[in-house]
Every structure is written in C-alpha cells, then in structure tokens.
Amino acid sequence: MTVTQFHWRGLHVPFVAPWGEENPLPTRLIKRVGPDGAEGIGYADEVSGADRRDGALWVRYPLVRGRGKPRLADIHPLRQRQAMSHMLCMVCATSTFDNDEFSRWGGKHLFIGRAVDGRPIRDGDVTDTPPVCLPCAVEAAEACPHLVKGHTAALVERTEPWGVSGIVYDPRTLRPVSTKSKNGLTDVAFEDPALRWTLAARDVVTLHGCTPVDLAELATPSVAA
Structure with missing residues (x-):
C-alpha cells in the first residue's frame, strides 16, 4: 500500500489526521429495530453494509485527504479504523507487518501513548491509537505536544x-449523553447494550503480549539491531 505523504511545517501529517475539508457529513439519526429485535440508532437513509461494522453505526466522513489544513489534534474515523484493522502506521500508513523492525522485534508491533502517572503499557490495556513504525514514533515523540510532555511505548504481540x-x-431523547472525556467520546465494548445507541468514531482494541520499551533506546542502532 503506497500512500501519499503530506508534510506541514516540516513534519509528517499523520495518516489518521483529518484535513480542513474533512468534516462529519450531515445526517439524521432515527430509532430503528435491528435484526435481533432490539432498538438502537440508525440513519434515516442508512446504507446496508456501508454504515455499520460489527453492529455499530459509524459516523459518516468524506475522504479528501490533503485538502485544506491538517487538524493535527483530531482523528479521522475511517482512516483510524483502516489503520487499526490492517495494523498500519498511524503516521505514514505503511504496514507494521512488513517493516524490518517487525522481524527484529520477534513479530511485534510498536505502540506509543501519553504517559499517565508514569504507568507503562500493560497486557489487556484498551486503546484507540493504532501502531506506529519506529522512525515515525521517534518523530512523534519529539514533535507531538501530547507526547513531548511524557510518553510510554511497548512492543505488542497482538491486538x-x-x-x-x-x-x-x-x-x-436521541440526544448525546454527556461525558467527561476531553474528546467527547465514550469507550463502549461490543457486548455492551449501549453499543446500539453509539455513533462510532474510532475502533478500540486490547493489547496483548506487551513488553514496555524505552523509545530512545529502541531507536539506538546497537539496541534495535
């Protein structure tokens, strides 16, 4: 998969970042009865096989990457889902299965995130952040405002x-339920009845076989080799 690389002020624009002309499409939500006989939300003009995945209704977004200015603090729902589903680097969109590091690391993928009270990434953690290749991880740790304040990294066997x-x-009421999260989103498990009342914006996975690593040491040739 070859993806055009965009840059902004000398840095990569992450593949999962939305651009100025990529905004939620206007839709009308209604109550509907699903195949299991349970009520939930749906689109008035819902398209079978396109608007849902694993039972969840997904927000509609245009795909016009590169148009306008990048919104680096936001996430494009469909590209995030694509990156998570195919284990693509969230920055450059290359496969984290195909890079050299995957073999050197014993078939593991690199995940990074903001450090929360110094807590490392652990087995069973849930995340909506796709994997990242090593060069992009180093760049992100040095440039992303959230990661510069503190980050944690781990090599992960599977999700x-x-x-x-x-x-x-x-x-x-079909009105959004208030949440205290900074991004206004709520994590909902597939088995949670609230799933049928959720307009999905990101895929969430659990991490397994986690080995915490120091990103700077990982990027050192003698360690990465």
Whole structure:
C-alpha cells in the first residue's frame, strides 16, 4: 500500500489526521429495530453494509485527504479504523507487518501513548491509537505536544477487537449523553447494550503480549539491531 505523504511545517501529517475539508457529513439519526429485535440508532437513509461494522453505526466522513489544513489534534474515523484493522502506521500508513523492525522485534508491533502517572503499557490495556513504525514514533515523540510532555511505548504481540469509541445517544431523547472525556467520546465494548445507541468514531482494541520499551533506546542502532 503506497500512500501519499503530506508534510506541514516540516513534519509528517499523520495518516489518521483529518484535513480542513474533512468534516462529519450531515445526517439524521432515527430509532430503528435491528435484526435481533432490539432498538438502537440508525440513519434515516442508512446504507446496508456501508454504515455499520460489527453492529455499530459509524459516523459518516468524506475522504479528501490533503485538502485544506491538517487538524493535527483530531482523528479521522475511517482512516483510524483502516489503520487499526490492517495494523498500519498511524503516521505514514505503511504496514507494521512488513517493516524490518517487525522481524527484529520477534513479530511485534510498536505502540506509543501519553504517559499517565508514569504507568507503562500493560497486557489487556484498551486503546484507540493504532501502531506506529519506529522512525515515525521517534518523530512523534519529539514533535507531538501530547507526547513531548511524557510518553510510554511497548512492543505488542497482538491486538484483539474490543469495541468502539463514539457518542452515546439517549434512547428516549436521541440526544448525546454527556461525558467527561476531553474528546467527547465514550469507550463502549461490543457486548455492551449501549453499543446500539453509539455513533462510532474510532475502533478500540486490547493489547496483548506487551513488553514496555524505552523509545530512545529502541531507536539506538546497537539496541534495535
């Protein structure tokens, strides 16, 4: 998979970042009865096989990457889902299965995230952040405002689907349920009944076979070799 690389102020624009002309498409939500007989949200003009995945209704977004200015602090729902599903680097969109590091690391993928009280990435953690290749991880750790303040990294053997992150709607009023999260999204597991009332914006997975690593040491030739 070859993806055009865009740069902004000398840095890579992450593949998962939306651009100025990529905004949620206007839609009308309604109550609908699913195949299992349970009520949930749907689109008035829902397209079978296109608007849902694993039972979750997904937000509609245009795909016009490169148009306008990049919104580096945001995530494009469909590209995030693509990166997570195919284990693509969230920055350059190359496969983390095909790079040299994957073999050197014993068939593991690199994940990074903001450090929370110095806590490392652990087995069973849930995340909506796709993997990243080593060069892009180093660049992100040095340039991303969130990661510069503190980051944690781990080599991960595998991921498993867990659920989605999205906006949960009240079954009675069809109004968004308030949340304290900074991005306005709520993590909802696939087995949670709230899934059918959730407008998904990100795939969420669990991480397994995690080995915490120091990114600077990992990038040192003598260590990475």
